[in-house]
Amino acid sequence: MIELKQVSKTFSSDGELVNALDNVSLTVPEGTVYGVIGASGAGKSTLIRCVNLLERPTSGAVIVDGQDLTRLCEQALRRTRHNMGMIFQHFNLLSSRTVFENIALPLVLAGQSKTAIEAAVAPLLELTGLADKRNRYPAQLSGGQKQRVAIARALASQPRVLLCDEATSALDPQTTRSILALLKAINRQLNITILMITHEMDVVKAICDRVAILDGGRLIEENSVEAFFVSPQTALAQEFVRSAIHEKPVADIEKHFQPQQTPGSRPVVRMTFVGDSANDPFLTRAARACDVDFVVLQADLETVAGKRLGFLMVEIMGDDAAIESALDYLSTQLKVEVLGYVS
Ligand SMILES: Nc1ncnc2c1ncn2[C@@H]1O[C@H](COP(=O)(O)OP(=O)(O)OP(=O)(O)O)[C@@H](O)[C@H]1O
Ligand SMILES: [Mg+2]
Structure with missing residues (x-):
């Protein structure tokens, strides 16, 4: 759907x-919600501004629906931009226009008739939960409502792609959740591909x-969200994932870490499990089958890409052979990393 090729x-x-x-270089498949994260700067x-050529790349190709936008003339580019709605962190609404007029703006600019505009905007007011706010002005709206207006306006020209630059970072957590739910519904129901820029995991x-x-x-890294959470490759990705699962450094334990197992030492193990294995009683099974005990140091359960994802940090106690067979067993069930040994 969207393909960036060696864009600089x-x-x-x-x-x-x-x-x-x-x-x-990256590819956003049709119908997906694609996140791009990174620190400020x-x-x-x-x-995201290169995707609709608000910013012209110094080099490289921007291919949307098979067309290289960098090669289009201004007029063809304007037509293609109609297929891409954009929403921003600070909503960018016109303060002197009502909710209805803000949403209708792209259609007015495109010269559509009053009846066509009414027919297009009314369902968008419903979709975004703004039907009772249609005659209000932006100053009379909450941040979340303003962002709903911006989303409805972006959808007015029936785009196939929605570009969102930090669309929720000016909102409180509860409002953020409702806006994210709205965006997901738009993605599913209208089959609109969404490119989401965010610094929030x-x-x-x-x-x-x-x-x-x-x-x-x-x-530096690209993956399905599930694989990204289970196996982040770069240090920065690992940091993002740790923050998202609320994992904290275990400095008091790490000070005593030995890299190798010695007789009588106990491994400190990090486990990640996803989907069906999150419902599996693997710990108690390992404890019974292998005769080991577990001390839980940290744990978290999250919903990631609609699936349950768990993270668990434990110390395993038992005799050396028992610990080894417990590690073997657990490794067949989930992702297991031995962080070090303590004695
Ligand atoms: N018009 C410009 N002129 C000069 N430098 C620019 C311009 N726009 C962006 N930059 C620089 O390019 C780099 C990337 O900026 P960009 O705005 O894309 O970052 P960002 O990831 O969106 O950051 P933030 O999370 O703070 O919004 C920064 O170093 C910025 O200073
Ligand atoms: Mg930015």
Whole structure:
């Protein structure tokens, strides 16, 4: 649906060159919600602005629906942009226009008739839960309601793609959840592909199917959200996942870690389990079958991409052979990492 091929973007500011995007390639499959995460300044907004060519890449291709947008003339580009709605962190509504008029704006600009506009906007007011607010002005709305207006406006021209740049970061957690639920419903019901730029892992956890990380303008990791949470590869990805599952450093234990097993030492083990294995009583089974005990050091259960995902850090106690068979057994059931040994 959307494909970036070796996209680079260099800005020059005060005589200095900034590589905001450095050879970024990624593919957003049709119908998915695709998250792009990264720290402030990583190039996220530049990336999303390159997708609809609000920002022209210095090099590389931006292919949407099989068309390389960098090769289109201004007029063809304007037509293609109609297929892409965009929403922003700060809503960008016109304060002198009502909710209805804000949503209708793209249709007014496109020269549509009053009847056509009424027919298009009324269902959007329903979809976004704003039917009773149609004659209010932005100043009379909460942040969440303003973002709903912005979403409805982005949908007015019936786009196939929705580009969202930090669409929830100005909202409180509860409002964020309701906006994310609305975006997911739009993705499912209208089959609209969504590219979500965010620095919040909660957004990725809640609605994304795939995720990519930008770091200093480079795309350093890309995966399905499930695989990303279970096996993050880069240090930055591991940090994002640890924050999302509320994993804390165990400094008091790590000080005493030995890298190798010695007679009588006990492994400290990190386990990650997803989907069906989250419902499995693997710990008690291992305890019974292998005659070991577990001390739970940290634990968390989350819902990620609609699946249960668990994380557990334990110390395993027992004699050496029992510990080894428990580790063998657990490794067949879930992802097991031995962090070190304590004695
Ligand atoms: N118009 C511009 N002129 C010069 N430099 C720019 C311009 N736009 C962005 N940059 C620089 O490019 C880099 C990436 O900026 P970008 O806005 O894409 O980051 P971001 O990941 O969206 O950050 P944030 O999370 O803070 O929104 C930054 O170093 C920024 O200063
Ligand atoms: Mg940004």
